[in-house]
Ligand code: SF4
């Protein structure tokens with residue numbers, strides 16, 4: 001049976017939850033190479049709730065130092081295309097300081113591994129994964145409790161997409177082609193290096209159309225587990241979704257990575273559903289027939305990004321981050337080429353002004 005801890009917390013007392021997590025899941029870090037990977041989606045301020053809060057990162061770093069870790073790396077691969085944003089992301093989010101001198105840009109050194117799942121039909125045969133992740137003795141993942149427009153939720157499994165350096169993430173988005181394949185691919189990437197311990201920042205969560213939504217929710221919890229499927233299942237339950245409605249979890253169980261069945265998960269703490277939690281549009285496909293699912297994907301796939309002229313600053317981040325170069329500046333605003341766009345919504349995720357809408 002899997003176990004999941006749900007601990008009350010705020011950002012002034014994360015260390016208590018972290019201590020409880022290590023007590024319940026006593027990973028041995030003494031003398032080991034420890035990798036700590038928060039969700040550092042993009043440069044943003046902590047109060048925007050887009051990335052793992054720096055207070056949790058600091059608490060985990062303090063803990064592994066106190067346990068005598070041999071070496072520590074704190075890092076992630078933010079964004080889609082731009083390796084240079086790594087340091088900027090850690091500085092602006094406060095995670096650089098929280099890392100206490102252990103930050104490293106893990107996007108600059110990667111190892112090529114075989115990756116040729118059938119559903120990608122030969123469009124790719126290998127990918128690169130940050131060496132620091134693959135060579136860690138102990139890998140601690142720190143996801144953010146968020147919704148996600150393509151995977152419904154962003155927790156432990158989705159956080160592992162960041163083990164891949166920037167531009168390759170964009171390429172995988174491009175070759176995956178549709179949300180179903182994208183979810184299968186997320187699970188296969190997760191399986192490349194499953195975390196030993198997962199500690200989720202659910203103090204300030206995100207609802208609505210994540211992972212960069214403006215709709216935030218005070219939840220006041222830190223979750224922990226040694227199994228990503230189990231902790232994501234508990235996140236789903238708290239969001240008000242049955243885990244079997246989350247394709248990511250179904251594919252992960254098929255692959256033998258864990259069980260999402262709540263009867264098989266022992267929860268310590270209060271994992272009650274969050275009243276009125278707002279889910280992304282993808283929830284419409286839960287319980288759908290194959291025909292309805294196809295129609296849902298088709299309708300989503302027909303949406304195209306549009307910049308709000310009142311919010312857009314013309315920074316061109318979306319243009320740089322689009323994996324298929326479907327955006328270009330026309331005057332002060334980015335404009336999409338509908339024929340090239342694959343509806344991955346990366347531009348919406350990466351826009352620092354949250355200026356992109358779908359139409
Ligand atoms: S839509 Fe956002 S990312 Fe794109 S240019 Fe405008 S502000 Fe920058």
Ligand code: SF4
Pocket residue numbers: 305321322323324325326327336340341342343344345346347348
């Ligand atoms: S324009 Fe936006 S939604 Fe379309 S492919 Fe580029 S990043 Fe993805």
